[in-house]
Amino acid sequence: MSTPRVHPVLSSEIDGGPSVSTCRPNPTAAEYNLIHWSRYCDYLAIAAFPQATGGVAMQSAMLRRVRPFEDADGVRRLPRTLPSDPMPRRLRLGQPLFHEGDGAHHVYQIGTGVMRLSRMQTDGRRQVISFAFPGDVVGLPDCGRHTTECEAITECELLAHRFPDHAGPDRTSDRQQFLLDAALQEIRRLQDHFLLIGRRLALERTAAFVTLLLDRIAEPLGRYQVVRLAMNRTDIADYLGLTPETVSRSFTELRGRRILALDDANTVVVLDPARLRNLAAGHTEA
Template identity: 40%
Template sequence: MQRLKPEQSVFHEGDPARRVFMVTHGALKLYTLLADGRRQITGFMFPGDFLGVSIDEEYAFTVEALEDTELWWFSREAFDRFISDHPQVERELYRLAAHELAEAQRQMVLLGRKAAAERLASFFLGLLDRAERASGKAETCFDLPMSRIDIADYLGLTKETVSRMLAHLRSLRLIRLQAQNRVEVLNRSGLSEMADGMSADHIN
């Protein structure tokens, strides 16, 4: 098992891909550095997610803990043997890969076509859906372990815009902050309409 404190890295972009990891506790962010030095966060990982499952010889991104995090790790050779002996796990990995591809496609639409408030609403709905998959029941709240700047780097916005859009969603009574890192959804259908660009109240 590997334990990480906030801001500690699991691995860095370009490191040899020798291990596969599974998140058992906490949360992580995945990011890559652009040619001009800017950071693009490409995703967030939570308990049950796998890292490093790739045919490439190097990791394609850097992974860093958002909070106290625990991971199980396996050598790639041991992981390949385990998969060969447990076909049901291989099927689950295919399912996860398909889900990640769908998420990547949604992210492209989000960054390319949606206004700022729509992006944040879509992001929050995704976190709520994940909370429901983890608990197996309907939820109205979800944790927000990432910082405002992390959200901005994921959504292609500035930190100031994220804070402004957060205040806007609160003013419409779509969400409420139970704490700095805990969000309650007050109006899920309204948040969905915002995410789909159907609300006349959205702003850029």
């Protein structure tokens, strides 16, 4: 087994300023937990882009309060374009974009389709870390390498933005802002995942997952909203920390409660979004 890679990071405490720490190992699958990864992304943003984050005095807690890709009024916006000539790419269903440990030379902006990001644990089990949708950016590196597997679970169209070697001051500033936005977005996805799997009951986790998709990719259908699932039950189970059978039972129970309807296995019609959100928040029904 290869020796874990190490790299210097900036450690940031809530009350004290950040300081350069000694080198520490890149997190392993066995050490994986979402709080650690959220802090790790904070370090990434502060250490890699000090100008864009307002200098090394920026606190980790301040980064966590930023909602990436939303303006001051909470309106969702797409990330700005990286100042380089992007290269369009198409991926077929099941085609990998990159593997864990691959050298990272691009970040990828999703135009259409859905990507799955995952890691393999030491016991051979897969942990789905996040799903990426149109407008999302994937591929931020650690020490020049990708830290996850990234695979298309639908046909996808992407823009590949290469990390330039040299750029003028204006281009550098824009590039830093783009990459900072992408890092903050990754933090937000990990925080969402942490909150989601923190739910005690499988039904609550499943409701929280549907709510997440409702806010991201829902389409109107008369008075209702429709969510089209690009992922299968195994993907959802590996994301929620459940079994596929438990996920299927949870969908069946939500349908039985008339919170949602299933046109087919991959088409969810949300009948009662208020009850869905209450259940996702952990409020049990009488």
